[in-house]
Amino acid sequence: IDEQLINEIEDYLKGVMENNEKLIEMSDSPIGSSGAKCVAAAVTFCEHLTEMKLNNCMIKDSGAKALFDEMTQSRSLITVNLSNNPITEKSFDSLAALLTKNTTIKTVSLFNISVKSKMAWSKLSKFGDRVKH
16 A cells, blocks of 8 residues: 555544544545554544445455454444455454444444355354344
């Protein structure tokens, strides 16, 4: 990821924090896992954040894990969309930990990610409708 993109991401997130925005919308931006880690670092400072749209951003497991780990601290986040990213079941333990610790989060959308196995998805079945796939 190049420095210019990191700067754009940081500027955008700074605006979200300063304006007490409810939404982080970065869908279809090739931020990758590095960009996802920038978002993760900002999540706890976005006190009014209720929704995060990071679908189709080329985020892999390391970025997803960073997001899930930081989102455990959020007291306002309700909806997260990480669909259409190359995320695998390797990040499911972090997701399960997030959903166990943070009951404010009502929906995590994971449509069209790189998980084909029913067994992998079954790990998240106890969270019911909170995980959409």
